Amino acid sequence: MIKHEMMQVVSQRPLTHNVYELTLQGELVRFMNEPGQFVHIRVNNDYLPLLRRPISIAEIDQTHEQFTMIYRAEGAGTSLLAEKQAGQSIDVLGPLGHGFPLDTIEAGQTALLVGGGIGVPPLYELSKRLREKGVQVIHVLGFQSKADVFYEREFLALGETYIATVDGSYGTKGFVTTVIDEQQFSYDVMFSCGPTPMLKALENNYTNKPLYISLEERMGCGIGACFACVCRESEDSTAYKKICSDGPVFQAGEVLL
Amino acid sequence: MIKHEMMQVVSQRPLTHNVYELTLQGELVRFMNEPGQFVHIRVNNDYLPLLRRPISIAEIDQTHEQFTMIYRAEGAGTSLLAEKQAGQSIDVLGPLGHGFPLDTIEAGQTALLVGGGIGVPPLYELSKRLREKGVQVIHVLGFQSKADVFYEREFLALGETYIATVDGSYGTKGFVTTVIDEQQFSYDVMFSCGPTPMLKALENNYTNKPLYISLEERMGCGIGACFACVCRESEDSTAYKKICSDGPVFQAGEVLL
Amino acid sequence: MSMLKTTLPGLDLKNPIMPASGCFGFGREYAQFYSLDALGAIMIKATTAETRFGNPTPRVAETSAGMLNAIGLQNPGLEKVMNEELVWLQQYDVPIIANVAGASIEEYVHVAKEISTVSNVKALELNISCPNVKEGGIAFGVDPVIAARLTKAVKDVSNVPVYVKLSPNVSNIVDMAMAVEEAGADGLTMINTLLGMRLDLKTAQPVLANGTGGLSGPSIKPVAIRMVYEVSQKVNIPIIGMGGVTTAEDALEFLYAGASAVAVGTANFVDPYVCPTIIDELPRLLTSLGYEHVSECIGRSWKKREATVNHCS
Amino acid sequence: MSMLKTTLPGLDLKNPIMPASGCFGFGREYAQFYSLDALGAIMIKATTAETRFGNPTPRVAETSAGMLNAIGLQNPGLEKVMNEELVWLQQYDVPIIANVAGASIEEYVHVAKEISTVSNVKALELNISCPNVKEGGIAFGVDPVIAARLTKAVKDVSNVPVYVKLSPNVSNIVDMAMAVEEAGADGLTMINTLLGMRLDLKTAQPVLANGTGGLSGPSIKPVAIRMVYEVSQKVNIPIIGMGGVTTAEDALEFLYAGASAVAVGTANFVDPYVCPTIIDELPRLLTSLGYEHVSECIGRSWKKREATVNHCS
Numbered sequence A, B: 001m002i003k004h005e006m007m008q009v010v011s012q013r014p015l016t017h018n019v020y021e022l023t024l025q026g027e028l029v030r031f032m033n034e035p036g037q038f039v040h041i042r043v044n045n046d047y048l049p050l051l052r053r054p055i056s057i058a059e060i061d062q063t064h065e066q067f068t069m070i071y072r073a074e075g076a077g078t079s080l081l082a083e084k085q086a087g088q089s090i091d092v093l094g095p096l097g098h099g100f101p102l103d104t105i106e107a108g109q110t111a112l113l114v115g116g117g118i119g120v121p122p123l124y125e126l127s128k129r130l131r132e133k134g135v136q137v138i139h140v141l142g143f144q145s146k147a148d149v150f151y152e153r154e155f156l157a158l159g160e161t162y163i164a165t166v167d168g169s170y171g172t173k174g175f176v177t178t179v180i181d182e183q184q185f186s187y188d189v190m191f192s193c194g195p196t197p198m199l200k201a202l203e204n205n206y207t208n209k210p211l212y213i214s215l216e217e218r219m220g221c222g223i224g225a226c227f228a229c230v231c232r233e234s235e236d237s238t239a240y241k242k243i244c245s246d247g248p249v250f251q252a253g254e255v256l257l
Numbered sequence C, D: 001m002s003m004l005k006t007t008l009p010g011l012d013l014k015n016p017i018m019p020a021s022g023c024f025g026f027g028r029e030y031a032q033f034y035s036l037d038a039l040g041a042i043m044i045k046a047t048t049a050e051t052r053f054g055n056p057t058p059r060v061a062e063t064s065a066g067m068l069n070a071i072g073l074q075n076p077g078l079e080k081v082m083n084e085e086l087v088w089l090q091q092y093d094v095p096i097i098a099n100v101a102g103a104s105i106e107e108y109v110h111v112a113k114e115i116s117t118v119s120n121v122k123a124l125e126l127n128i129s130c131p132n133v134k135e136g137g138i139a140f141g142v143d144p145v146i147a148a149r150l151t152k153a154v155k156d157v158s159n160v161p162v163y164v165k166l167s168p169n170v171s172n173i174v175d176m177a178m179a180v181e182e183a184g185a186d187g188l189t190m191i192n193t194l195l196g197m198r199l200d201l202k203t204a205q206p207v208l209a210n211g212t213g214g215l216s217g218p219s220i221k222p223v224a225i226r227m228v229y230e231v232s233q234k235v236n237i238p239i240i241g242m243g244g245v246t247t248a249e250d251a252l253e254f255l256y257a258g259a260s261a262v263a264v265g266t267a268n269f270v271d272p273y274v275c276p277t278i279i280d281e282l283p284r285l286l287t288s289l290g291y292e293h294v295s296e297c298i299g300r301s302w303k304k305r306e307a308t309v310n311h312c313s
């Protein structure tokens, strides 16, 4: 059930020089269930910017009807979002799309959660839910540099956590794949969210276990009506999926990266 | 000298259901001298609204480097302006144009100040300056109804003040001309600001004494560069004046109404 | 509600507000938010003979008070639209305007002939102006002769009235309108998007994979109003106006300009409730301005007051 | 500053930024805010043979992220412009681009011949596209044949290079550009305003006394970028791009699209310092993106990276 609500800002705080954690409160939270879903946010009442911004749900707190997003303030919309303060309200449409399938893994099994940059946030709620279910979790998180790392402690509290930085200023120098290759984890299902080149590398290199990936695309409506966010199912057919409503999470191979 | 400054909001308060008094502070005030000049205000940092809004200077306080505007919150720009609060800053360009000529009247003489609606504000600084100079002032102020009247007390403190309302709910029922005709004031110079039909009526009916009028027009630049705000000098010539830079105050007959 | 009732060729509208083609899919998504019965009509996504994937992504980009899109006519194809989407829409008491597209006159004719037989399709909207289709769409939209030929061919086979959707990317919109009117169009819809582009600051490349895209949203409203104003004075067929409508006030501006009904596109993405909100607010707005029926406003910018007081409610 | 140095036919520019015609008068007003020496050039207000009063007021209206104007070529006339405005401008070290307008080919030719003899006028800008002049301006702007004829006639008499200002209100901007190039134009300036309109909610009448007006400001930038992108790939003469430029980033987008220099119009009304601000910020922006000279950016959206690295500084 998709809801539209003016939600209250509970808190906003910077996690790095340009990444923010924003917690909102409202009834819409009741409809959030799958980790990996997203919300579509209108940051301004007027037309600047015009379009909503899709942001993943990073943590759900049903008790307080609150949820948390983690986002990078970069362009026009997210920069304005970063100015919001406790007590103000924000126009939210959600929860949208289909998240990571929790039923693909059982208690006692091990999940490998691989996140890149601003793709890390949805893995946090996923990790919490897997732990609740009794699944072991291993996190491999990639960032540009030490200054960009966030939520390391939070992930550590849930399970083994490895950090890779491109410039080597923190953790392993290299990419998430560097860590995975080095560590030779044994796991049952891999879940990932991050830049497309990373997802491609995972899809090509780790084919022996199920892999679920969360995709990003520029969106119009965010609900499946405008065909802005499609991807092909395969190269030689016109079949397609909409990332906003069929995804953003797909099984590896389901869509063409 | 025209200045451009981010000025501080000292105070903002409603005078009627839709008329506000806004006081700003900044160095720009030092350059304000003639009553009847205006400022050009950018109410938003982005493009909604895009254009600046011209608003008259209603009172100048050189001691505190403050000035006051009185405006009606109606459209997109003035409604946003009404949301500004003490401590915020506003982008102001000014002072602009030429105001009422104080040297056309001498100490001991009598000035008749005639204002209509939202044309009343610039007459307040004018009245104060005339009084400082030793000129007697009589005010005739026209409004739609009782609910729209503002600054009666302030004007009363400076001189005789007559109010006319269109619906008769306060003061004389009718127009400013109704009051002037009834009272048969003896005066030396008339100064006026208000809607064009009012200015036309004054120009047509009271021809035996000098009359100065302040005009309004939709503006682009506000400084004389874009030719948006011109008016003709007479019907049969291409000669013109720019309201923003040659005016907004003209002598009756100088331009075609 | 009777102050909003509007009658157009083929269309008995509860109110003159409808979602614009391509901005509402086939209605399913918005039915999650409100009952589609509320709408005057629904203009469904462009339908072509076969399934089309459309352009590569990114397909949308944001601009100042507007957006660019280059969807490229993605749609499930005629068969699925007829057998699934239109059948699903039967549950609602709302007339459907089927947006018809193609890469050749034959394709248009084929789609028009078939889709106009479906019972809830009350009118066709000939999409001759989609700037994102390269195989010929552009030529139809800017050439009065071809546009007229296409209109005639479709009129010949259609079971329902045909509205032609005009492109704003022309030197003379009145010529286009008059050509399709003469060819038998029952109405016009206007405007489609303005052709635009945005470049990425870092890569210097177009943000849209397609390069150019169609500009829509509040930024194009002044162009749309001007075109409806010009065309409505020169043709005798009704116009469904669109381009940047976000509020009841915007809708009224289109009526004043000469439109008989108004479509809402991009604004649906910003506020999924925008259509029912406008429908709710319109009667209050009309009343506050002294109108008793929406028809009194049509063309008021250029008609005499007297000429419009006889309304049809 | 040498990373901004730009050379165009007739024009040695310190930097590629200049105020657009009609948005800067003859410079006097903005000289109150900064020295005009800072500017790459100045495009002065359209000049006609005689003084023109222009259209009745209101002449401007606001739109979403844009404005409409219907000034109607008001100007003091050729004699005053030559003897007063251009003489006053001599005190600054800045090339003047004289915007030439008229109601007939003869008037254009007369104005062009005279004004091109003034020493600080380094180029002409043929205003064939002003949508607000009714006596014929429109026809010049949308017809390649007439536009070419006018260009040739003016080229024959002008002492300085001639830039033709293109109207965006055409079906095919490339045809227009190629026609005037072939007729001898030394450069193009684009775009002029889009024809638009706004109606008053209460009266239902146009806000502008003239009815329609020209749309400018950020809302038109995507259309302008698209047109510069299309035209720059098809002509061999340089383009001065404009339409909605407000920041250094906007200016760079025009360079990427294929413009060699950039003009700033409406933004001057919002921020009187906008031109010097863009000029100040441009070097920093270029450096941050790895460019050593502004010329490397020109047409980068469609040129190969290699093809543009040889810059001329």
Ligand SMILES: Cc1cc2nc3c(=O)[nH]c(=O)nc-3n(C[C@H](O)[C@H](O)[C@H](O)COP(=O)(O)OP(=O)(O)OC[C@H]3O[C@@H](n4cnc5c(N)ncnc54)[C@H](O)[C@@H]3O)c2cc1C
Pocket: A038, A049, A051, A052, A053, A054, A055, A056, A057, A069, A070, A071, A072, A073, A074, A075, A076, A077, A078, A079, A118, A121, A122, A215, A216, A217, A218, A219, A248, C061, C062
């Ligand atoms: C399903 C989904 C989940 C996401 N979750 C997160 C998250 O948890 N945290 C986070 O920081 N970011 C997330 N993103 C990316 C986020 O949407 C963009 O960073 C954001 O829209 C950029 O907006 P802006 O105002 O900063 O940029 P602008 O440059 O002003 O954006 C212009 C337009 O492009 C779109 N756009 C730009 N970059 C992206 C992008 N990477 N993906 C989609 N649209 C884009 C904007 O939405 C807008 O329509 C997610 C994207 C998707 C599709």
Ligand SMILES: Cc1cc2nc3c(=O)[nH]c(=O)nc-3n(C[C@H](O)[C@H](O)[C@H](O)COP(=O)(O)OP(=O)(O)OC[C@H]3O[C@@H](n4cnc5c(N)ncnc54)[C@H](O)[C@@H]3O)c2cc1C
Pocket: B038, B049, B051, B052, B053, B054, B055, B056, B057, B069, B070, B071, B072, B073, B074, B075, B076, B077, B078, B079, B118, B121, B122, B215, B216, B217, B218, B219, B248, D061, D062
């Ligand atoms: C020299 C001068 C002095 C003025 N002094 C005052 C004053 O002291 N108090 C006051 O309340 N009003 C004053 N006005 C009128 C004031 O400028 C308008 O009420 C205001 O611009 C309307 O803006 P908006 O955002 O409410 O309306 P919108 O409808 O959003 O305005 C749209 C556009 O039209 C312009 N516009 C609309 N109405 C007017 C108008 N009457 N005059 C000029 N432009 C207009 C706006 O500036 C804007 O560009 C003055 C106008 C001028 C020219």
Ligand SMILES: Cc1cc2nc3c(=O)[nH]c(=O)nc-3n(C[C@H](O)[C@H](O)[C@H](O)COP(=O)(O)O)c2cc1C
Pocket: A220, A226, C020, C021, C022, C023, C045, C046, C069, C071, C073, C099, C127, C130, C165, C191, C192, C193, C215, C216, C217, C218, C220, C242, C243, C244, C245, C263, C264, C265, C266, C267
């Ligand atoms: C994402 C998107 C897809 C569109 N698809 C179509 C389409 O398939 N057929 C069509 O005729 N118009 C299409 N349009 C144009 C709209 O129907 C409408 O004419 C235009 O967007 C202007 O209205 P607006 O400013 O309210 O969006 C599309 C517009 C958008 C934004």
Ligand SMILES: Cc1cc2nc3c(=O)[nH]c(=O)nc-3n(C[C@H](O)[C@H](O)[C@H](O)COP(=O)(O)O)c2cc1C
Pocket: B220, B226, D020, D021, D022, D023, D045, D046, D069, D071, D073, D099, D127, D130, D165, D191, D192, D193, D215, D216, D217, D218, D220, D242, D243, D244, D245, D263, D264, D265, D266, D267
């Ligand atoms: C108030 C105003 C007056 C203009 N006058 C002229 C003119 O005299 N000659 C001309 O060629 N263009 C004129 N233009 C068009 C501008 O030069 C420019 O092409 C257009 O406004 C787009 O740029 P912008 O969006 O930066 O304003 C005028 C524009 C405005 C807003």
Ligand code: FES
Pocket: A218, A219, A220, A221, A222, A223, A224, A225, A226, A227, A228, A229, A230, A242, A243, A244, A245
């Ligand atoms: S964003 Fe509209 S279909 Fe996905």
Ligand code: FES
Pocket: B218, B219, B220, B221, B222, B223, B224, B225, B226, B227, B228, B229, B230, B242, B243, B244, B245
């Ligand atoms: S507002 Fe530009 S000349 Fe007066």
